Amino acid sequence: MLVPKGEIRNNLESGLPILIYDFDGREEEVDMVFYAGAVSWKTINILRKDAGGLICYVTGYTEAKKLGLTFMTEIVKEKYPQLYKRPPYGDEPAFALWVNHVSTRTGINDEDRAKTINKLHETVSTIKKDENEARQKFYNEFYAPGHVPILISRGLKNRKGHTELTSSLLEYIGLEISGVIAEMLGDGKSLPKDKALLYAKNNGFLFIEGKEIVMEVMK
């Protein structure tokens, strides 16, 4: 049973993470998820110290399309067709481009990655107001390749990864589809679900399962 919308939204808007477990039989990984509209350098610091995976920006399919972004998979198919293969869990990856904001220094430290993400959030938030302005902002203010991967949701009907779970949840609770995620890692292996649950409990963070999101969002 999904926790109330308002509670999820309050947590995310005040800069707290939620933890999302995908599904038994899929990746079986827990991602730490923040709302990109509430990110500071401390968010990046927590993501790299407590989560440990790749710190990625997540947005929706419509948003990415309006910015003119496509999946890296399409580029790989064209440029390196032999490197196009499905990961063992079956789905095509959600990766688009890796970018830096032009105001970053080298792009990688906590402040720089927070800046890139804040500006990506500003850009995606501009789409509803003025699509052309958002697009111009994107092409004027970012360069690639950089240090923050952009992940594009394919929609929960097409793919059930953390990218789609995050974007569906953000849309469901009425926020911009603009999140930041990283996989939670243990020593050697991905952090097991029970340890992630304990971490969530000890820190007072919400823990949500993919199946709960699917039930609520797709009903």
Next chain:
Amino acid sequence: MLVPKGEIRNNLESGLPILIYDFDGREEEVDMVFYAGAVSWKTINILRKDAGGLICYVTGYTEAKKLGLTFMTEIVKEKYPQLYKRPPYGDEPAFALWVNHVSTRTGINDEDRAKTINKLHETVSTIKKDENEARQKFYNEFYAPGHVPILISRGLKNRKGHTELTSSLLEYIGLEISGVIAEMLGDGKSLPKDKALLYAKNNGFLFIEGKEIVMEVMK
């Protein structure tokens, strides 16, 4: 004054890192560097916990060319010309593709990233023996996009980044041009040089400056 070749080589071959500071006035960052031929999951663990930056695989220009790899910058120029811009420190980025080995589970945990890097090392080490075999191995055993960025050296004459410093140093001491690097980060900002020096001293790791490498390698 560069420490003796043998000492650098012994450290790297036994799986210890060396720390490389680039240059005053450039990135002014310290990278933690391992030899890819001596990487285990514990290496990835140390890189993400003690360094904190992006964990990248480094190889040489000749090696990359023989595998058929090009710079991501070339792809960006073609597909997203408006996103082609120089970083503030001037050089074009060293990024090529982000890959996973086919035997990884999701690609991100310590074991998976170590596996991808071990197999990249095997592939690059095969080039000298049989170029075609190396190329086949690369295209058969990897897929993109994945979780380990490949960085290609442009040679120290063309670019003086950590990618070129690492590859020049590996070549100089007689190892394969096959390394793993990540930027050392502090809270918020990149780890200052004096703190990196202290970390090196406390852990008994070698600390080498870009200018020392340039002096030795280019003389």
